[in-house]
Amino acid sequence: DQQVKQNSPSLSVQEGRISILNCDYTNSMFDYFLWYKKYPAEGPTFLISISSIKDKNEDGRFTVFLNKSAKHLSLHIVPSQPGDSAVYFCAAEVRGSTLGRLYFGRGTQLTVWP
């Protein structure tokens, strides 16, 4: 059961423009959401997170928006840079009860071209 879904396997954006990566979830118990970035031959690295009590969290060029009623979150990267080209994974959990288990989407390959 895919409780976290990333319906776009790939996204191509020109350098300097905005990248928007989307993620949907089905489990209303999820209360914490994370984005990870993964380069080839490397492990995923944490990018940004958001608690369900917020609807927005910003860190430099990265902003995550959460719409609980729609069970949807998105990651905005502005401005996009070629070094942002990677696979982005959305993940979710129920804090305090999922014991090391993050529910991941299948990832979106972002390509930023010059």
Place this chain on the structure above:
Amino acid sequence: KAGVTQTPRYLIKTRGQQVTLSCSPISGHRSVSWYQQTPGQGLQFLFEYFSETQRNKGNFPGRFSGRQFSNSRSEMNVSTLELGDSALYLCASSPWGDGTGELFFGEGSRLTVL
């Protein structure tokens, strides 16, 4: 501070064999989780250990097992390998005792089963 270290990085086995993968978490991290990544499937949770105890387990057959030592290092074992076990196996550690929040991933062990 050293990151999560996984060994070996690459290995090739044949069907029916068994394999053991090793993970050294970040110093001070007591929670260790294991994930399997296959093409197009995202990251699938295998199990989580804390203080040498398995606290959580994903939906994998009994051929997949693990353990954690008193120094928090962890191993996972896959017996009677099948072609479908070919994957990137990722270990992650966490400083949080409740096993939630940001996970710090290693670079993974790439297993190929022939």
